[in-house]
Amino acid sequence: MPSSRHGRRRRRWPWILAAVLVIGAGAAVGAYFAFFQPEGDVSHPNVEFTAPTTPKKVRVGETFVWPIYGYDDQRTRELDVDLHPPYKLLWTYKSGHLIEFQPVLANGVLYFLKNDGYAIAISAKSGHRKWQRRIGSLNASSPAFFHGRLYITTLSRKIMCLRAKDGKRCWQRNLPSRSESSPIVIKGVVYFGSEDGTIYALRADNGKKVWTYHAAGAVKAGLAYNPANGNLYFGDYAGEFYAIRRSNGAQAWKASTSSLAFGRSGNFYATPAVAYGRVFVGNTDGRMYSFAASNGKLAWRQSTGNYVYSAAAVGRPAGMGPTVFVGSYDGNFYALDARSGNTKWKYNAGGKISGAPTVVGHVVYFSNLASKSTIGLNVTNGHTVFRSSHGAFNPVISDGKRIYLTGYSSEFALVPKKSPEGAKPKKQAQAQAQAQAKSK
Numbered sequence: 001m002p003s004s005r006h007g008r009r010r011r012r013w014p015w016i017l018a019a020v021l022v023i024g025a026g027a028a029v030g031a032y033f034a035f036f037q038p039e040g041d042v043s044h045p046n047v048e049f050t051a052p053t054t055p056k057k058v059r060v061g062e063t064f065v066w067p068i069y070g071y072d073d074q075r076t077r078e079l080d081v082d083l084h085p086p087y088k089l090l091w092t093y094k095s096g097h098l099i100e101f102q103p104v105l106a107n108g109v110l111y112f113l114k115n116d117g118y119a120i121a122i123s124a125k126s127g128h129r130k131w132q133r134r135i136g137s138l139n140a141s142s143p144a145f146f147h148g149r150l151y152i153t154t155l156s157r158k159i160m161c162l163r164a165k166d167g168k169r170c171w172q173r174n175l176p177s178r179s180e181s182s183p184i185v186i187k188g189v190v191y192f193g194s195e196d197g198t199i200y201a202l203r204a205d206n207g208k209k210v211w212t213y214h215a216a217g218a219v220k221a222g223l224a225y226n227p228a229n230g231n232l233y234f235g236d237y238a239g240e241f242y243a244i245r246r247s248n249g250a251q252a253w254k255a256s257t258s259s260l261a262f263g264r265s266g267n268f269y270a271t272p273a274v275a276y277g278r279v280f281v282g283n284t285d286g287r288m289y290s291f292a293a294s295n296g297k298l299a300w301r302q303s304t305g306n307y308v309y310s311a312a313a314v315g316r317p318a319g320m321g322p323t324v325f326v327g328s329y330d331g332n333f334y335a336l337d338a339r340s341g342n343t344k345w346k347y348n349a350g351g352k353i354s355g356a357p358t359v360v361g362h363v364v365y366f367s368n369l370a371s372k373s374t375i376g377l378n379v380t381n382g383h384t385v386f387r388s389s390h391g392a393f394n395p396v397i398s399d400g401k402r403i404y405l406t407g408y409s410s411e412f413a414l415v416p417k418k419s420p421e422g423a424k425p426k427k428q429a430q431a432q433a434q435a436q437a438k439s440k
Contacts, residue, residue, distance in 0.1 A: 045340040047299035048292040050277035060400025066105040069142035069182035073225040074274040078315030078359040081400035085386040087414035091127030101142040102394040113139045133167035146185035153179035171207040182222035193219025211249035222271040235268020255296035271311040282308025300341030305330030311356035317379040327353025345382040355393030367391035
């Protein structure tokens with residue numbers, strides 16, 4: 001009898017062990033869904049949304065200014081001008097090193113930074129170099145132009161001011177950490193972030209500190225400004241998004257992506273854009289976010305298939321309602337409804353999109369990092385209207401007369417094919433035709 005009881009006990013152990021394993025597996029699955037599974041997309045279109053106004057027409061020409069990365073203080077990247085493909089090449093400038101960020105433009109001169117630590121100024125009309133200055137050993141940002149001066153952050157732990165006409169250094173300030181945050185200058189104060197999470201406000205005339213703010217993680221993006229409430233907006237590498245007062249650096253509000261439990265969210269690398277009473281920004285968790293500019297309430301969260309490093313272009317081009325244009329590492333380029341986040345159309349680029357798009361007229365331009373090319377799409381339907389075999393990160397800017405395209409290591413100027421600019425004089429064209437005829 002005792003041996004029989006022991007046998008029954010031994011036979012129970014496999015069932016007990018199996019039950020423990022089942023319970024443990026269930027707990028693990030529950031923990032995954034509770035703590036690690038990303039939350040789904042959301043859409044709250046009734047969150048504060050300002051009725052769009054008519055896009056501001058700009059005066060094109062040699063005195064036009066594209067002062068910062070993203071064009072305006074809101075970093076919307078939209079220029080409402082009548083300039084469309086097809087184009088012809090006007091000039092090419094070969095830098096010899098990676099140009100990751102677009103130039104800025106002021107009074108007929110393009111200013112840009114090479115990743116090897118040089119600032120360069122070239123003529124927008126001819127592409128001829130005006131000056132070149134060493135600014136450090138490594139750079140990954142765009143300069144800012146303000147009142148005849150350039151403001152430049154570097155990965156060499158410096159912020160500096162150069163005179164735009166000749167590149168002469170006006171002032172320089174050493175930083176405790178690196179910066180790749182493209183600066184913005186508002187009312188005589190320059191604002192930017194750094195890798196130790198510090199936001200700086202410095203006097204543009206001499207570099208003296210006005211105030212600093214400390215975020216929870218590295219700040220690599222540029223700051224966007226909302227003139228309606230005086231707030232600056234940015235995200236950090238702790239997954240937090242902030243609104244702070246431009247005047248004194250006081251925090252107005254802070255929001256989290258809420259895409260993973262216990263605060264395990266993605267990084268904000270992208271520079272935000274402000275429009276329609278909202279802030280729009282991408283995250284490495286693979287989503288675009290829209291927050292109410294006044295209080296940080298989540299308006300929508302829309303998934304892509306991979307990282308969103310790209311800053312967004314936001315606007316209302318002809319034939320479109322308010323739209324957010326953005327690329328993803330999933331190889332797709334998206335047009336999203338600015339109010340709801342719903343997808344209007346999607347274009348398969350077949351390669352990673354890392355840089356920010358630009359809207360010029362009725363065309364949105366973006367670069368394909370995988371194929372080192374630039375594509376222009378009709379804003380209303382996503383159909384291809386322009387292709388270039390040059391590109392990598394941030395594609396184009398414009399002065400309304402020309403398109404300035406940034407390749408991997410070169411700058412290009414394009415003009416409409418019917419434009420008289422770049423046409424050869426009649427006698428020169430006849431002489432060239434005669435020479436070609438004799439050579440046959």
